Amino acid sequence: MDVPLQEWTWTELWPHAVLMIVIGSWLLYHFLAPAGWREWAGAGLVQAFIIALYAEMYGFPLTIYFLTTFLPVKIPLFHSSGHLWATLLGYGSTGANVEMLIGSVFVVAGLVLIVRGWVRIYYARGTLTTDGVYHVIRHPQYTGLFLAIVGQLIHWPTITTLVLSPIIVWLYIRLAFREEQKMTEKFGAAYAEYRQQVPMFFPHLSDFQ
Template sequence: MHDTSQAYSLWPVVILNSLLIIFFAFTFFKPKSARDWRSFGAFSAFLVALFTEMYGFPLTIYLLLPWLQGRFPGVNWLTHDAGHLLEEMVGWRGNPHFGPFHILSDVFIGGGFWLLSASWPPLYRAQKENGLATSGPYARIRHPQYVAFVVVMFGFLLQWPTLLTLAMFPILVFMYWRLGKTEERDSLAAFGDSYIAYMQTTPGFIPRLFGRAGVGPRGGEPITNRTTKENVHIHR
């Protein structure tokens, strides 16, 4: 049974949710350089687009309404609960917040924010020591913060897919991949052989499921040398 209370045009809710999640991410990412702000700005734009359709104006529902009504009769698509499209399409008729896709969404969103927060301490230590972060999440992947943004966005897509955010997602994934590659070139110029060794033992974006994590000297201590951006935030 769907909640029949007002579902949309809740613009204060759009603003509040957008600001809360963006601020929460900001406290862990702490952008300073122009490159940081571009990556964080793209993530923020994704969230604003998402919450605008979730609580403001359901553009996706309106555009797909003829097809949805024909394919799934008997559903009031203008309620908030029906906006959880994946739950509706698989026939989940209970509370959508306890549906399979919503629960999986919570796992991805929570995991992404955990990864974002866990990445900051080794970055901070490396910044203070003028070194290269290779411990914590950086012992598993070279760009955990970018991966965290992608994981959070994917989680929100499972919870509330929209045409705009579905279109934005692959573009943003490609953007983060390009940013990672650019920062690797900076790191190679700054650290030389040390960063090459780090790259050889540590994947860029997808961690190895088996085998020992790539680490720096003495099991994960920062490699000291000239510093670079995403890994040590010297330009922040």
Template sequence: MHNESAYGLWTLVILNSAIFIFFAFSFTKPQTKIDWRSLGAFSAFVVALFTEMYGFPLSIYFLSGWLTEKYPGVDFLSHENGHLWHTLLGFEGNAHWDPLHIASNLVIVLGFFMLASAWAVLHKAQQGRSLATTGWYARCRHPQYVAFIMIMFGFLLQWPTIPTLVMFPILVVVYVRLAKREEQMALAEFGDEYRTYMHNTPAWIPTIKTLLPDADRT
């Protein structure tokens, strides 16, 4: 018999969604329309995630026929078995201690750290109407969006759902488009200075060279 209280916990849906959205809000301190769109896209992902994690397991119901046939002895309406990767990949024991869950926690924590660090540099530059080129911005041009993508990917490693798996690539495209729009604005404002920055700094994936300490950028 499955645990009847595993889902329908809407208070936890609201509480967990609010906590992570507040964390993102406090780290990014959105000011522009682009800032708010970036935070809004992330917030939609978080709400969809926790709705299935604690509210209604839509993905499990949708896949129930296949799951029951493939894993006849597993009660997927038990909250522990909602960690689908844990079962599908054949891990045993507590799902919170399997390699994917541990990796997901590391990715999420690093993502929030990057988000906080990057936006601190960005807003300082905005206040001085200068170009952000230090900290994470010395390593890649869009660390704030990389951070959001990392956090969402980390959540997918521990609790995949159909809606979030569909939303993830869509939101990646949204962030890429927001980044391109920001670059057009930066080119209009900083001109050749930003073109030089674009030439010397990768857009999304830091190179080995830019990961090395650089006294001139600190």
């Protein structure tokens, strides 16, 4: 008899972990395309985030073992228990579904920004890009990455991803500032004017009106 997904144990789901790690890694290196060592360092941290996320989601539930060992909480060792916010707050499967839906909205929005930003850069062929999604924010791919990380922390929080997340954000913010210095040197006043008009990571509220 088939076992419902919510009652599967992690040992039955390792193939899912491998598949999702491969897909996530391909998306990372294809659409963020690291070049210099700083980009590779950032991509490496995101790669670690992806591995840690899906290894726990479909492989070994390290966070649940940690919580049940060091804190007075009881969490069943089933796949569905990995929806930690719903599990710890006692919201059950309904809470888990809401948690997954909210997280998925952030992840999808992030992926859309990453892809749209990549498309604009790809067809710009080294020229200054200020249209499309770049007309709203200067670093849509990094914003997309941040949104995807937030979505995964809502959907499936783990100790490792919670630790990695602020480090990734900090690194990519620094990377964005370094990129802007190079863009200012390359495009001069045109890029300086662009920086004054368009926000770095998040749109102005007026852009939603």
